[in-house]
Amino acid sequence: MKPTFHHRMVNGPFEDPVVYLRLLREKKALLFDAGDVSALSAGEIHKITDVFVTHTHIDHFIGFDRLLRVMLRRERPLRVYGPEGITGSVEGKLRGYAWNLIEEYPVSLVVHEVTDASVSVASFSARDGFRKRLMGDTEWTGVLLNDPLFSVRAACLSHDIAVLGFCIEENMHINIDKAALAGRGLPVGPWLSGFKQAVREGRDDFMAVVEGREYPMGELRDIVRITEGQKVSYVMDVTPSRENMEKVVELVRGSHVLYIETYFLDEERERAFQRNHLTARMAGEIAREAGVKELVPMHISPKYRGSPEMITGEALRAFRGGG
Ligand SMILES: [Zn+2]
Ligand SMILES: [Zn+2]
Incomplete structure (x- = not known):
């Protein structure tokens, strides 16, 4: 898809x-x-x-x-x-x-x-x-x-002031495998929308009633195809406090892509706290802990204009766990 x-x-x-x-x-x-x-x-x-x-x-x-x-x-x-x-x-x-x-x-x-x-x-x-x-x-x-x-x-x-971090998540796609449905001798009909809703909500105790017969959720697993949705997150300008870091990890967990600020190198940690920004290493560590698939370092202090690879390198090393 x-x-x-x-x-x-x-x-x-x-x-x-x-x-x-x-x-x-x-x-x-x-x-x-x-x-x-x-x-x-x-x-x-x-x-x-x-x-x-x-x-x-x-x-x-x-x-x-x-x-x-x-x-x-x-x-x-x-x-x-x-x-x-x-x-x-x-x-x-x-x-x-x-x-x-x-x-x-x-x-x-x-x-x-x-x-x-x-x-x-x-x-x-x-x-x-x-x-x-x-x-x-x-x-x-x-x-x-x-x-x-x-x-x-x-x-x-x-x-220092209030800031929001964002994530957008696509709803999972639940498709009915028409061939599997026909193979089971089950008809297409309005019962499928209730069934899909139950799958979406993870209701394992759901009972589908089709033409007067009851089918427990467990018996219908083979007629659904589930595609996981995309997740993209965006986090800029955050004080590197423990409370913020924990909230960010929770927000961005499992993202396919995380856009995140990498304002300073970690050798400027003190300054990062004073200026209320993350370092590249902190951004990489957040992405790693949250199980993010792809990290996009951005919003870099202009002082590193001559050597952006120092920032991106530090972020990616922390992300991949290379220290
Ligand atoms: Zn900014
Ligand atoms: Zn700002």
Whole structure:
């Protein structure tokens, strides 16, 4: 089966951190951080439905204006997710311009502000000059977005200020093997959707009723083909505290790809703590402990511009367990 996610870094490892993720079966894309996005075409920006902002330091948020400008005439709302303060940051950006001639424009923004306890939602619509409307709060469960194809989760981390780490997970594919079904003399029918749901939820005690006969889950295993979904994670700008490291490992566990900051070399550990960033070695150790399959080191301090291989080498050695 073809992968559902296609993802890439928008800029080089020394430039603003941004990851663009396309959902190949839909004309949709997600954006992780909104630093400089001038390398994205208008067509690529139009596909973005959701922007996940780790925090609003300028290198992670300066691209917001370009996103908004390209999307001004679009019908589909843009959803923005970020840590404590994101609503004020979006509002501040919007207040920086005059909007008296855009009442006809359909665009709106829906901002989700995540704290340890709750998600507060606010919307801004071009129709009324982007006035803030509070849409209410819900309890924070760790899940930001639930789509039929995938879900996005976040962890609340710290970087002196609040920061979010993200992961996107494709739902597993459960397919019925039609030949095996026919071989068992079982009909295609509505019972299969209940059965697939039970497989998805791991309910081993499930009993399927087909044409008046009962079939326990164990007897039906050979008619399903399960394909594991992809998982991609994105973690930037994190204080290397034990609490943060544990939360990151839990969030990114089993990722196929982990995009993670490798800001300093480990010989600058002291400085990494002072500046609230990870070292390359720490990033590699996190990926190793979490059983990640591929590590993408990015967001490297410009001081290593002449020797990026020192950073990537250190991260990959720690990842592979070479010391
Ligand atoms: Zn930062
Ligand atoms: Zn940064």
